[in-house]
Amino acid sequence: MSDRVAIVGVGWSGFRPKTPDLSYKELMYEAAVRAYADAGVDPRRDVDSFVTVAEDFIEGTSIFDEYVPDQLGAALKPVHTITGDGLHGLATGVMLIRSGIARVVVVEGHSKASNLLTPDTILAYAQDPVLNRPLRLNTHFVAGMEMHRYLYESGTTREQCAAVVVKNRRNALRNPLAAYGADLSLEEVLFGPPLAWPLGKRETAATTDGAIVMVLAAEEVARALRQDPIWIRGIGWCNDSPSLESREWGNLPYIQEAAQMAYQQAGLRDPWNEVDVAEIDDTYAYKELQTLEALGFCGYGEAGSLLESGAFDLDGELPVNPSGGSLGVGHMLDATGLMRTLEAVFQLRGEAGAHQVEGAEVALVQSWRGVPTTSGAVAILSN
Amino acid sequence: MTVRFKQFPGVSLSEEDFRQGKVLYQMDELKAEYAWDSGIAIGAYLAGLKRGVILGVRCSHCRKVVVPPRTVCEWCFRPMEEYVELPDTGTVNTFSLCYITWDMRRISEPEIPAVIHLDGTSELGPSSVIMGGILHKLGEVDPKEVHIGMRVQAVWKPAAERTGAITDILYFKPIR
Ligand SMILES: [Zn+2]
Numbered sequence: 001m002s003d004r005v006a007i008v009g010v011g012w013s014g015f016r017p018k019t020p021d022l023s024y025k026e027l028m029y030e031a032a033v034r035a036y037a038d039a040g041v042d043p044r045r046d047v048d049s050f051v052t053v054a055e056d057f058i059e060g061t062s063i064f065d066e067y068v069p070d071q072l073g074a075a076l077k078p079v080h081t082i083t084g085d086g087l088h089g090l091a092t093g094v095m096l097i098r099s100g101i102a103r104v105v106v107v108e109g110h111s112k113a114s115n116l117l118t119p120d121t122i123l124a125y126a127q128d129p130v131l132n133r134p135l136r137l138n139t140h141f142v143a144g145m146e147m148h149r150y151l152y153e154s155g156t157t158r159e160q161c162a163a164v165v166v167k168n169r170r171n172a173l174r175n176p177l178a179a180y181g182a183d184l185s186l187e188e189v190l191f192g193p194p195l196a197w198p199l200g201k202r203e204t205a206a207t208t209d210g211a212i213v214m215v216l217a218a219e220e221v222a223r224a225l226r227q228d229p230i231w232i233r234g235i236g237w238c239n240d241s242p243s244l245e246s247r248e249w250g251n252l253p254y255i256q257e258a259a260q261m262a263y264q265q266a267g268l269r270d271p272w273n274e275v276d277v278a279e280i281d282d283t284y285a286y287k288e289l290q291t292l293e294a295l296g297f298c299g300y301g302e303a304g305s306l307l308e309s310g311a312f313d314l315d316g317e318l319p320v321n322p323s324g325g326s327l328g329v330g331h332m333l334d335a336t337g338l339m340r341t342l343e344a345v346f347q348l349r350g351e352a353g354a355h356q357v358e359g360a361e362v363a364l365v366q367s368w369r370g371v372p373t374t375s376g377a378v379a380i381l382s383n
Numbered sequence: 384m385t386v387r388f389k390q391f392p393g394v395s396l397s398e399e400d401f402r403q404g405k406v407l408y409q410m411d412e413l414k415a416e417y418a419w420d421s422g423i424a425i426g427a428y429l430a431g432l433k434r435g436v437i438l439g440v441r442c443s444h445c446r447k448v449v450v451p452p453r454t455v456c457e458w459c460f461r462p463m464e465e466y467v468e469l470p471d472t473g474t475v476n477t478f479s480l481c482y483i484t485w486d487m488r489r490i491s492e493p494e495i496p497a498v499i500h501l502d503g504t505s506e507l508g509p510s511s512v513i514m515g516g517i518l519h520k521l522g523e524v525d526p527k528e529v530h531i532g533m534r535v536q537a538v539w540k541p542a543a544e545r546t547g548a549i550t551d552i553l554y555f556k557p558i559r
Contacts, residue, residue: 023422070457117416
């Protein structure tokens with residue numbers, strides 16, 4: 001049996017700041033139908049196992065697994081929910097197939113962020129209840145502190161961080177799925193309202209609703225289903241110590257580790273020369289630069305000036321977030337990793353339209369679970 | 384290992400210690416508010432309840448009629464679009480006599496949650512999956528007289544008081 005796992009179908013729905021016409025189940029159903037048609041599979045007949053990523057506090061329903069099967073065609077089939085990012089779900093799908101338990105696996109992630117009326121107080125529940133939460137600080141402070149230490153240690157400037165926003169939201173103008181396309185000036189970003197200084201509000205991704213469904217298959221099945229499967233060459237994930245008191249604020253060691261895990265599986269030695277396109281975390285603008293360095297695309301403190309030189313533009317040496325990223329598409333909570341993977345699949349199939357990166361053959365996808373976590377994952381895909 | 388200890392170190396805590404603040408504890412109230420979009424199917428169902436009507440939906444593929452409505456048949460994964468108005472009568476499929484309330488108080492007169500297999504929905508299959516079940520409570524009935532197979536009918540809130548919620552039906556009562 002081959003160890004290779006491919007993405008053979010993708011589907012999406014929503015990708016709008018609000019989706020009042022559909023329930024989350026209907027949003028999932030729409031994405032699922034699209035993914036199954038794309039893959040040419042019947043979920044009732046062909047799919048062996050289903051994985052959803054969701055966080056109960058976000059859903060407002062505990063034991064969320066219960067509410068998943070019907071709209072995915074998974075009733076009376078193996079189903080489970082992972083409290084993690086979409087890339088953790090994808091990794092689980094890969095493991096199900098490589099372990100021989102399943103040959104075809106469906107992975108789903110969704111965001112109904114517009115249904116959360118108190119997102120910040122819900123997010124506060126991710127803080128340590130005894131040591132941190134009693135201080136009653138809005139959790140975005142964690143990003144403010146991380147950005148501050150990163151700028152201090154790396155020499156990266158606020159202007160360079162703001163330039164990430166300008167780039168990504170301009171890329172989003174070319175992506176019909178992106179909700180937040182805009183042609184902003186550097187000054188508009190820099191002198192926008194503050195959020196958690198030095199972090200500005202315009203450097204923080206706004207949320208959007210949507211669902212993404214992916215069909216994964218073992219190599220023999222993948223080759224029978226389609227001419228152009230997208231291979232998952234490597235996938236890694238890692239968590240650092242969660243402590244806000246003693247973490248390494250200027251660096252992202254957990255992203256370095258997750259990347260090494262994925263690179264080793266993919267046999268990737270030189271990311272700068274081997275990767276054609278990257279979809280990586282930009283929940284907060286500085287994060288894109290800090291992450292590029294952690295992924296080994298350049299040395300520490302070098303990403304900012306590379307960005308200014310145009311290296312990460314759509315027509316640059318390494319296009320980063322051609323979709324518009326979370327800043328341009330909108331942040332999709334735990335579906336974010338799948339949102340980025342969806343873009344990578346479009347790029348590798350040559351279906352990205354106006355934001356297509358010419359001749360993309362290898363894509364890197366990376367995701368982070370957001371403040372206050374140190375939880376991240378990295379995947380390498382190829383056509 | 385603990386069998387070797389005759390006396391554990393430390394002091395046991397009493398309710399009084401908490402009251403007097405001798406114990407460090409964090410009091411927190413979760414502020415988590417959601418506004419779930421009801422969507423096409425459940426939206427139609429709730430609007431129906433407000434009109435005093437129970438809506439079901441028929442699967443174009445397997446012809447099953449189910450309640451509450453949904454946009455996809457979970458058994459054949461085909462879209463469901465054909466809405467039907469159902470009678471508010473049915474048969475008790477299963478029930479329980481519940482001697483504890485929602486917020487954990489003991490009660491001597493039980494609440495009676497029941498699944499009612501609505502008339503006009505699909506028959507029980509060999510696997511005894513009921514396709515047209517509505518979960519509600521029974522009322523105007525002696526708990527000793529409730530039985531599986533009992534015929535019941537919905538008791539509605541007055542039209543002016545209905546809000547488009549499952550509680551627009553107060554309970555189901557026996558058909559005598
Ligand atoms: Zn059906």
